[in-house]
Amino acid sequence: MKRQGFTLIELLTVVAIVIFMTVLALPNFAAGNKDYALQRSSHKLAQDLRKAQEMATASQEFNGKAVPGGYGLYLQNNSNGYVLFADTNSNKMYDGSSEAVESLKAEAGVNIGFLSPLDYLTIIFVPPNPITVITPDAGWAVITLNGKKNIRVNKAGLIEIE
Numbered sequence: 001m002k003r004q005g006f007t008l009i010e011l012l013t014v015v016a017i018v019i020f021m022t023v024l025a026l027p028n029f030a031a032g033n034k035d036y037a038l039q040r041s042s043h044k045l046a047q048d049l050r051k052a053q054e055m056a057t058a059s060q061e062f063n064g065k066a067v068p069g070g071y072g073l074y075l076q077n078n079s080n081g082y083v084l085f086a087d088t089n090s091n092k093m094y095d096g097s098s099e100a101v102e103s104l105k106a107e108a109g110v111n112i113g114f115l116s117p118l119d120y121l122t123i124i125f126v127p128p129n130p131i132t133v134i135t136p137d138a139g140w141a142v143i144t145l146n147g148k149k150n151i152r153v154n155k156a157g158l159i160e161i162e
Helices: 008-057
Strands: 071-076 080-084 100-105 112-114 120-126 132-137 141-144 147-155 159-161
Touching: 008 071, 008 080, 008 100, 008 120, 008 141, 008 147, 071 112, 080 147, 120 141, 132 147
Parallel strands: none
Antiparallel strands: 071 080, 071 120, 080 100, 112 141, 120 132, 141 147, 147 159
8 A cells, every 4th residue: 555645854855945945035025125115106206296297287276276386396305205385376486384285205215315506306387388397497307216216307397217
């Protein structure tokens, strides 16, 4: 009579192989998770820029009033947050919490930076076209996440992730 089944040595060998493969995969999981957080944050920032652009194009009201100055994003250098705002007084600037539509953050560990002579960057989409206003004045705004992922916005309103 022939017995079927696995011996103890065979079972221990399989368990050892599974443990070895798990030990090899865990360090890569942490690095991959950071890369995915960076990728998700870059796509969210680009999506929030498009949201501001769409709100301006649709001439969406803010607090029950028309917004002649449009909608935009206000970013501070070396931070992980930014503000979606309504330019209620058409001065092409973010004037504080009275204009804030929404405060947004990148994922933990993701730092927002950009090259600018100022410590802030404002990108506003002015209706009805919308016209894109970048402060400080430049042809392009390049927003960098952790120095690895770039989001570019030009004066025509094109938003791209590099």
